Amino acid sequence: xxRIGVFICWCGENIARTVDIEKATAEVAKIPGVRCxxxxxxxxSDPGQAMVREKIQREKLQGVVVASCSPHMHLKTFxxxxxxxxxxxxxxxxANVREHCSWVHHDKEKATEKAIGLIRMTVGKVLRNRxxxxxxxxLTKRALVIGGGxxxxxxxxxxxxxxxxxxxxxxxPSIGGKMAGLSETFPTLDCSQCILTPRMVETGQHPNIKLYxxxxxxxxxxxxxxxxxxxxxxxxxxxxxxxxxxxxxxTKCPSKKTPSEFxxxxxxxxxxxxxxxxxxPARPVIDxxxxxxxxxxxxxxxxxxxxxxxxxxxxxxKLITEEVGAIVTAAGYQLYDIGKxxxxxxxxxYGEYGYGEYADVITSLQFERLSSASGPTSGEIKRPSDGETxxxxxxxxxxxxxxxAKGISYCSKICCMYTAKHTMLYKHKVHDGEAxxxxxxxxxxxxxxxxxxxxxxxxxxxxxxxxxxxxITRENGKLIVRGADTLVGEPVTIEADMVVLAAAMRPAxxxxxxxxxxxxxxxxxxxxxxxxxxxxxxxxxxxxxxxCGACQAPKDIPRPWRRRRRRRAKCW
Amino acid sequence: xxxxxxxEPKIVAYVCNWCTYLGADLAGTNRLEYxxxxxxxxxxxTGRIDFNLLIKTFEMGADAVIVSxxxxxxxxxxxxxxxxxxxxxxxxxxxxxxxxxMDRIHFAWISAxxxxxxxxxxxxxxxxxxxxxxYTAYREICEASR
Numbered sequence: 087x088x089r090i091g092v093f094i095c096w097c098g099e100n101i102a103r104t105v106d107i108e109k110a111t112a113e114v115a116k117i118p119g120v121r122c123x124x125x126x127x128x129x130x131s132d133p134g135q136a137m138v139r140e141k142i143q144r145e146k147l148q149g150v151v152v153a154s155c156s157p158h159m160h161l162k163t164f165x166x167x168x169x170x171x172x173x174x175x176x177x178x179x180x181a182n183v184r185e186h187c188s189w190v191h192h193d194k195e196k197a198t199e200k201a202i203g204l205i206r207m208t209v210g211k212v213l214r215n216r217x218x219x220x221x222x223x224x225l226t227k228r229a230l231v232i233g234g235g236x237x238x239x240x241x242x243x244x245x246x247x248x249x250x251x252x253x254x255x256x257x258x259p260s261i262g263g264k265m266a267g268l269s270e271t272f273p274t275l276d277c278s279q280c281i282l283t284p285r286m287v288e289t290g291q292h293p294n295i296k297l298y299x300x301x302x303x304x305x306x307x308x309x310x311x312x313x314x315x316x317x318x319x320x321x322x323x324x325x326x327x328x329x330x331x332x333x334x335x336x337t338k339c340p341s342k343k344t345p346s347e348f349x350x351x352x353x354x355x356x357x358x359x360x361x362x363x364x365x366x367p368a369r370p371v372i373d374x375x376x377x378x379x380x381x382x383x384x385x386x387x388x389x390x391x392x393x394x395x396x397x398x399x400x401x402x403x404k405l406i407t408e409e410v411g412a413i414v415t416a417a418g419y420q421l422y423d424i425g426k427x428x429x430x431x432x433x434x435x436y437g438e439y440g441y442g443e444y445a446d447v448i449t450s451l452q453f454e455r456l457s458s459a460s461g462p463t464s465g466e467i468k469r470p471s472d473g474e475t476x477x478x479x480x481x482x483x484x485x486x487x488x489x490x491a492k493g494i495s496y497c498s499k500i501c502c503m504y505t506a507k508h509t510m511l512y513k514h515k516v517h518d519g520e521a522x523x524x525x526x527x528x529x530x531x532x533x534x535x536x537x538x539x540x541x542x543x544x545x546x547x548x549x550x551x552x553x554x555x556x557x558i559t560r561e562n563g564k565l566i567v568r569g570a571d572t573l574v575g576e577p578v579t580i581e582a583d584m585v586v587l588a589a590a591m592r593p594a595x596x597x598x599x600x601x602x603x604x605x606x607x608x609x610x611x612x613x614x615x616x617x618x619x620x621x622x623x624x625x626x627x628x629x630x631x632x633x634c635g636a637c638q639a640p641k642d643i644p645r646p647w648r649r650r651r652r653r654r655a656k657c658w
Numbered sequence: 659x660x661x662x663x664x665x666e667p668k669i670v671a672y673v674c675n676w677c678t679y680l681g682a683d684l685a686g687t688n689r690l691e692y693x694x695x696x697x698x699x700x701x702x703x704t705g706r707i708d709f710n711l712l713i714k715t716f717e718m719g720a721d722a723v724i725v726s727x728x729x730x731x732x733x734x735x736x737x738x739x740x741x742x743x744x745x746x747x748x749x750x751x752x753x754x755x756x757x758x759x760m761d762r763i764h765f766a767w768i769s770a771x772x773x774x775x776x777x778x779x780x781x782x783x784x785x786x787x788x789x790x791x792x793y794t795a796y797r798e799i800c801e802a803s804r
Contacts, residue, residue: 156683157700182698185686190777191694200694207697602731607680607770615770627676627770628734 088119090209091147093138095129095154097184102127104188106198110153113202117209121145130160138164139171147173149212153181153205158627159618174217181208225311226411228253232303232600235263236282236643237635238416239289245414246294253408254289255317257596258347259300260365262286263418267348267362267451269458269465271643272507273538279460281643283364290366296408299367302596304405306603310630311411321401323358323372329396331368335388336360344376346462350452352470353462358388358397362460372397412630415604415614417597419636421449422486422494422590433493436485439587440558445471446565447558447585450504457511467515469584476583478520479512480567481505482555486590488526494590496611499640501588502529506539508586509548521548522580524555524569532642551578558585591640604631613639667721667787669696671780672711674704674738677728677769684773692777693784696724703727705738709749712763717800722787726766726779739767761786762793 092114096102107125115123122145126134129152141147150173152164157180165175183201191197227250231242234256242254254261266286268278289295304316339356346355348362355361357376360368378385379399389397424441428434441447446469448456455461456468469476483505487498502525509521528550530536542548553570560566564581571578593612601608605628607615614633617625624632635641673679679700685692701707704727712723725742733739746765754760764783768776 156679156686158680158683182683185683186698187694189686189689190691192691193694196694200697203697207699605676605732605734605736607676607732609771627680 088149088213089121089145089147090119090149090151090212091138091141091145092117092120092123092151092153092205092209093129093134093141094123094125094183094205095134095152096125096127097129097154097188098127101154101184101188101201104191104194104197105183105201106194109198110201110205114153114205114209117206119213120209121147129154130163135163135167138167142168142171142173148177149173149209149215150178151181151205151208151212152178153183153201153208155184156180156182156186159621174219176218177212177215179208179212179215181205223311226313226409227251228408228410229412229414230255230313230315230408230410231414231416233263233416233418233594233635233637234258234261234289234297234299235416235418235635236265236285237418237641238263238414239282239285241414241416241634242289242295243285243292246292250294252292252295253298253315253317253410254295255298255301255303257300257302257320258361259322259369259371260286260361260367261289261297261299262362262364262366264451265643266364267350267458268454269461269511270507272503273532273534275507275510277459279364286364286366297367298406300371301406303600303603306413310628313410313413313630315408315410315413317406317408319404319406321374321403322369323374323398323401324370325396325398326367326369328394329369329392330394331360331370332393333360334391334393335397336370338387338391340385340387341376341378344373349455349462350449352448352452352455364460372399412632413604414632414634415600415606415626415637416633416635417600417614417637418594419591419640420594421451422492422592424449424485424587424589428493435492438557439482439485439555439585440560440565441587444558444560444565444585445469446476446583447587450501450508450586450588453508453586457508457515465515467512467519474583475516475519477516477518478580478582479522479584479586480555480565480580480582481508481521481523481586481588482567483523483525483588484554484590485587487588494592494611496590496640497529498588498591499529500591500642502527503532503535503538503642505586505588506530506542506548509542510546513546513548521546522567522582523548523550524553524567525550526552526554532644553578591636593637597637604628606631606633613637665788665792667695667784667790667792668719669722669724669780669783669787670715670720671696671698671724671726672701672704672707673698673724673768674727674734675700675702676734677732678726678766678776680770681768681772681776684770685776686773688773690773690777692780695784695787696780703733703735703738704742705733705735705740707742707745709745709753713753713758716758716762716793716796719797721790721793722762722764722783724764724766724779724783726764726768729767729769732769758796759790759793761790 169175181204301319304318307314341357345351426437459465530539551571553572555569567580
């Protein structure tokens with residue numbers, strides 16, 4: 087006769103509330119092959135695990151069934167406990183009587199019956215299990231980091247500093263991501279560049295970091311410890327080893343009318359360009375679609391100007407294979423498209439806000455560029471339409487976020503804080519200006535965050551209206567913002583010179599395709615799924631692949647910074 | 659919930675570890691209630707499922723069988739769900755020809771994010787099976803041939 091031990095967990099009240107534990111224990115004790123059946127309030131706790139270990143040894147158990155939560159949660163825990171007691175860990179299985187039973191049923195009798203059934207099934211499985219021994223495979227001690235924004239940079243530096251080689255892949259011509267374009271950051275108002283650019287330089291120069299800028303992940307094969315990654319190095323038309331970044335080419339480029347991606351269309355750039363002066367690598371790229379040489383065959387001014395001979399119009403995409411043992415995905419975010427045109431049928435836009443129609447209705451990231459010293463106005467607040475200083479600015483929070491009707495139910499987490507920051511930056515520069523904010527709730531959880539928002543209101547005089555904006559129109563050169571202040575209980579109409587919309591955060595373009603290449607799970611909004619939000623927050627369900635930054639969920643800057651230690655520890 | 663005869667359908671769901679199993683976990687985490695008639699069997703991948711297993715399940719008393727895995731393109735093993743789909747397309751006709759009641763076999767794609775879909779799918783399948791009544795026809799044949 088087999089000797090199986092069954093351990094039923096109450097999970098506090100989580101299971102015990104719906105499943106009659108004593109009845110289940112008595113019933114499963116009768117199953118042929120079951121040597122003992124016991125229950126305990128918290129089987130995963132130290133005394134609970136001790137019970138499992140003790141029974142394995144005393145009853146000489148040949149198999150263990152733990153009836154508790156999902157095996158995705160604690161199978162590893164109980165297998166480890168069994169191993170220390172001398173039982174082969176693969177003879178331990180779990181019956182999921184919490185997620186698949188007590189949490190989804192109310193009828194205690196039926197839930198108990200189902201729980202007994204689930205345990206019986208699992209006993210059946212354990213009776214057929216065989217002891218297994220893990221195999222050992224060689225491991226490549228190198229990591230791939232996908233995405234060169236703040237999260238990816240920090241991940242790469244941490245791993246590289248720990249002595250491992252890192253392959254960092256960034257699809258834009260420079261690393262830096264969204265943070266490189268920010269002005270000053272909450273809650274300290276120190277400039278984003280001062281925090282980020284030294285890290286960018288460090289990343290570019292680190293002996294352990296191999297940087298592929300302007301490159302994308304083509305395909306990923308293999309498994310933990312042994313991934314084979316094909317990287318598409320997009321044609322840059324510049325030999326970055328020969329180029330010195332002198333700037334002779336882009337200052338002479340006659341094609342000057344392409345909206346700058348880095349400035350979110352608030353300024354133009356040339357066809358051969360460096361996205362921003364602090365770019366890493368500090369090398370330009372040719373935008374084939376804007377380049378006169380590519381369009382007409384006549385030009386090549388940059389080629390003539392370049393002393394280093396770095397320009398190559400014949401350049402082509404190259405596929406490079408790298409072998410790595412672990413992958414960190416830091417693919418980042420994008421802003422929700424505010425207007426009517428949306429990328430998929432699940433989302434809908436705010437046509438009534440006039441974004442895209444009125445030049446002075448801008449996004450929060452555009453406002454960052456307007457208030458940034460490296461921006462198109464050198465940090466002076468000037469509205470895009472005529473370059474005048476706006477005397478009255480309306481900031482609208484939750485544009486998309488927390489709006490089920492638009493297809494986004496989550497809170498984007500950072501908008502309350504950066505909107506408060508925007509009012510400060512604006513008031514510090516336009517002393518006689520008025521800053522109005524329309525908000526649903528102020529969510530300022532975090533060290534010194536609430537105090538920061540109070541400062542915006544009390545010291546800098548930002549005027550907060552608790553309510554939504556229903557419509558923005560333009561009359562006589564003014565933007566008429568119609569909204570409500572629900573605390574006063576009255577409609578509010580403000581004649582504004584500029585409107586800033588705090589658009590929701592969405593996963594970056596291409597995260598879905600990347601998830602499919604890496605075999606990662608993602609939620610209904612496209613954010614990548616961690617293995618468990620508390621127990622395994624940076625791991626995914628694919629061994630050897632980790633996630634960090636805003637491709638996981640909306641996050642502010644300190645968060646990926648904090649999680650980095652954990653990630654580094656996890657990679658090796 | 660049971661009808662006058664007290665019939666409670668027995669449904670067995672073969673699900674993959676990476677998508678549907680986690681979808682069912684999510685239904686639990688979000689406390690989405692559904693009828694307790696389903697027993698989930700966790701497999702690495704739907705590509706693993708041999709159709710003899712489904713036939714055996716009916717033989718052993720199931721009134722309906724569910725096979726559910728990842729959406730196309732999302733398979734943890736790249737192509738397992740495509741294999742399952744191909745096998746399903748082939749065997750559906752074969753089982754149909756053999757005289758199986760095809761509305762007792764359900765094929766679905768439920769991702770780890772679709773707890774709600776899992777709840778709906780289980781609820782609908784349970785109700786449909788309840789309406790069909792017990793699948794005695796096949797069990798009788800099995801009994802007779804013993």
